Amino acid sequence: MEEHSPRQGHIIEVNIENPGGERTYRGGKICGEAPCGFSDNGSASKDAKERTASMRKLCIAVVLCLIFMSLEVVGGIKANSLAILTDAAHLLSDVAAFAISLFSLWAAGWEATPRQTYGFFRIEILGALVSIQLIWLLTGILVYEAIVRLVNEKEPVDGFLMFLVAAFGLAVNIVMAVLLGHDHGHGHDHHNHDHGYGHGHGHGMMVTTHHHHHHSHEEHGKEGEHNHHGHGDHTEPLLDNSKPGPQEKEHKKRNINVQGAYLHVLGDSIQSVGVMIGGAIIWRFPEWRIVDLICTLAFSVIVLGTTINMIRNILEVLMESTPREIDATKLERGMLEMEEVVAIHELHIWAITVGKVLLACHVKIRPEADADMVLDKVIDYIRTEYNISHVTIQIER
Amino acid sequence: MDRSNSFNHSSENPSLNQRNSDVGYSTNDRRLAYSRSFQQSHGPRTPAAAAAMVFSSGEAAKPFLDRTVSSIDMPPEIYFGDGNEELFGEGKEKRGEVSVLRLVLEIFRVLRSGSRQMKRLSLLISLNVAYSTVELAIGLFTGRVGLVSDAFHLTFGCGLLTFSLFAMATSRKKPDHAYSYGYKRLEVLSAFTNALFLLFMSFSLAVEALHAFIQDESEHKHYLIVSAVTNLLVNLIGVWFFRNYARVNLVYRKAEDMNYHSVCLHVLADSIRSAGLILASWFLSIGVENAEVLCLGLVSVTVFMLVMPLFKATGGVLLQMAPPNIPSSALNKCLRQITSREEVTEVLQARFWELVPGYTVGSLTLQVKSGTDDRPLLQFVYDLYHDLGVQDLTVQTDFS
Numbered sequence A: 001m002e003e004h005s006p007r008q009g010h011i012i013e014v015n016i017e018n019p020g021g022e023r024t025y026r027g028g029k030i031c032g033e034a035p036c037g038f039s040d041n042g043s044a045s046k047d048a049k050e051r052t053a054s055m056r057k058l059c060i061a062v063v064l065c066l067i068f069m070s071l072e073v074v075g076g077i078k079a080n081s082l083a084i085l086t087d088a089a090h091l092l093s094d095v096a097a098f099a100i101s102l103f104s105l106w107a108a109g110w111e112a113t114p115r116q117t118y119g120f121f122r123i124e125i126l127g128a129l130v131s132i133q134l135i136w137l138l139t140g141i142l143v144y145e146a147i148v149r150l151v152n153e154k155e156p157v158d159g160f161l162m163f164l165v166a167a168f169g170l171a172v173n174i175v176m177a178v179l180l181g182h183d184h185g186h187g188h189d190h191h192n193h194d195h196g197y198g199h200g201h202g203h204g205m206m207v208t209t210h211h212h213h214h215h216s217h218e219e220h221g222k223e224g225e226h227n228h229h230g231h232g233d234h235t236e237p238l239l240d241n242s243k244p245g246p247q248e249k250e251h252k253k254r255n256i257n258v259q260g261a262y263l264h265v266l267g268d269s270i271q272s273v274g275v276m277i278g279g280a281i282i283w284r285f286p287e288w289r290i291v292d293l294i295c296t297l298a299f300s301v302i303v304l305g306t307t308i309n310m311i312r313n314i315l316e317v318l319m320e321s322t323p324r325e326i327d328a329t330k331l332e333r334g335m336l337e338m339e340e341v342v343a344i345h346e347l348h349i350w351a352i353t354v355g356k357v358l359l360a361c362h363v364k365i366r367p368e369a370d371a372d373m374v375l376d377k378v379i380d381y382i383r384t385e386y387n388i389s390h391v392t393i394q395i396e397r
Numbered sequence B: 001m002d003r004s005n006s007f008n009h010s011s012e013n014p015s016l017n018q019r020n021s022d023v024g025y026s027t028n029d030r031r032l033a034y035s036r037s038f039q040q041s042h043g044p045r046t047p048a049a050a051a052a053m054v055f056s057s058g059e060a061a062k063p064f065l066d067r068t069v070s071s072i073d074m075p076p077e078i079y080f081g082d083g084n085e086e087l088f089g090e091g092k093e094k095r096g097e098v099s100v101l102r103l104v105l106e107i108f109r110v111l112r113s114g115s116r117q118m119k120r121l122s123l124l125i126s127l128n129v130a131y132s133t134v135e136l137a138i139g140l141f142t143g144r145v146g147l148v149s150d151a152f153h154l155t156f157g158c159g160l161l162t163f164s165l166f167a168m169a170t171s172r173k174k175p176d177h178a179y180s181y182g183y184k185r186l187e188v189l190s191a192f193t194n195a196l197f198l199l200f201m202s203f204s205l206a207v208e209a210l211h212a213f214i215q216d217e218s219e220h221k222h223y224l225i226v227s228a229v230t231n232l233l234v235n236l237i238g239v240w241f242f243r244n245y246a247r248v249n250l251v252y253r254k255a256e257d258m259n260y261h262s263v264c265l266h267v268l269a270d271s272i273r274s275a276g277l278i279l280a281s282w283f284l285s286i287g288v289e290n291a292e293v294l295c296l297g298l299v300s301v302t303v304f305m306l307v308m309p310l311f312k313a314t315g316g317v318l319l320q321m322a323p324p325n326i327p328s329s330a331l332n333k334c335l336r337q338i339t340s341r342e343e344v345t346e347v348l349q350a351r352f353w354e355l356v357p358g359y360t361v362g363s364l365t366l367q368v369k370s371g372t373d374d375r376p377l378l379q380f381v382y383d384l385y386h387d388l389g390v391q392d393l394t395v396q397t398d399f400s
Helices: A043-079 A082-108 A122-151 A159-181 A186-197 A210-216 A222-242 A244-252 A256-284 A290-318 A328-336 A371-386 B002-019 B029-040 B047-055 B077-083 B090-113 B116-142 B145-170 B185-215 B224-241 B255-286 B291-318 B328-339 B374-388
Strands: A341-353 A356-365 A390-396 B344-356 B359-368 B390-399
Touching (some): A043 A082, A043 A159, A043 A256, A082 A122, A122 A341, A122 B291, A256 A290, A328 A341, A356 A371, A371 A390, A371 B390, B116 B145, B116 B255, B145 B224, B145 B255, B185 B291, B185 B344, B291 B344, B328 B344, B359 B374, B374 B390
């Protein structure tokens, strides 16, 4: 039962039949069947682009890390220094963190299955959690090693070597931080702009079909056409308006896994700075060995402090809480302001990953109101005001 | 302006409600619009109504399915503290100050009124903390590295157990503004963190075994035996407390199951590790070669196998996976039954996930022929999924 669009009108619509015969209705209100995963209105390919860009960054970082690590291992074995080998082990932990981030990024792109109906986007969050735990674990190990160094009074601490090794580590980490932090954001803008206009093209899944809806009421004839055109005029500016908004946010928000790797590298550089300071002081005053421990402790606390923000974000997503950028009370009030809406219950807004929000609620309407129209209105309101596109509304009378 | 309006409204509401929940609200239109939702919502699920619902008892229209409510009531100040935090900047500092005092009070409340398992867990944690502090002190003063490392390991473990305790205490809170589903997920999260830590531990034991293999130090630190024996005893007490959960594969019926299971596995793994150390030193004293490598390797593998099922189960819940206790065939059968009804054209988007084990949430979108009355259809769908155990279902019907 596939319908063709015989009339083009002002909207450029392309109806590409899918073998499954699924249709999308209501201007992309529903995004198709379950295996579509979670892509809405072509954000799938935008996601994929962002993901490949992030993956490329991480791959380069991993390769660099491996090169530096092998350099350090060779140097450490030649100089027979435990400190250098320990630093090489630290770089290995960096590689592990990058590997986890890389895996999470790759896995997040898998298609949804019947058991994983929302797709695999959550893996990003879990991967970020694991890598933050790794940071904590490593910080703990560093503090432990500092204590051990203090306790083991037999070995003299070579301040100069500490300083040198830490400086090298710092240089490596800075290179990595620059690599991971640099945002290739411009590509996003252009890509998205294209979407504003030809938004039916090339995806095979998304089509605005308010057109179809009015087609079936052929008897409305002129009125249908009028509505259709009116709607057409609406859609385009609406899309253009809503896109740059979240787009700016995208610029500032890195992918959470890249951010996790960046935090890891940042933490390492902070620690290296601490070790450098400690090494310099011990080089100057070899008796003040406790400075090593104090520096390590102080800088460990700083490192833990940098992870707090990300842990809070992760926890909020995992606990299915309302995302911070959305004001649930305002949304509810806005919906109640519509005349046909009498009450709202069971409003749940949650995010599947940072940036992808879903909403589910029960809306009680007046018995004489047209359920269909109210549904449209509510969904449009939510989409335009809050940019939540995955909405499930149950209309009750 | 919006902010101050809602702030005033929420803060006035309790006093209004305390006086008389049936008194009509003033003629201010906005508040009237707001209050309609209070009168008709059915429970503390609507985020904005959470505050009001604490006082007024359910007078509202009953929805299709009622969610079970947590039976322990927490004093309402907590809601205002948490719920209003997001909306009003001015509330933030107040909340920050109060929370330190509140933390101490909370600890005492937990110890007094917690469930039996919580009390046992706090006892276990305090034992562990005491023991590890003593060990750390002795290790630092006598300069023995082994004791210090053991103390660190214990401290990490204690931190995790404290997080589990915190999760148990917090998960009793009712759902509020920001956490519309409640706090029960924290238990699953703490179980996941415990499992993750145990995996890290097994990995580090494997590294230690490798280290021992390469270094081939036969000189074993004998003072560790005393600490290992004490550790073993403390952990065995813990296993006894949580003996109901001392299994590898467990069916999880409630949220706490996962948390208790993870705590039990934690203490079990710790005791296995201590036992392994004791065994290794005994073997060494007998003269078996590579005893340390063998024992550590064995312990590492055992802990890994113990933890994997828990890790997978908690990971599945956190990943929004379809509930494992509902087989796909049952879900497909339900979909077929729905599609076979004449008014339904198509089912789009049937998604299910578990909030905590035992509580399934679903959302469904149906395409129905225009003009049909959707009420019997909704009732049918709800009944169908209620039999499967889906407690919270939202069904969107699109008329074609």
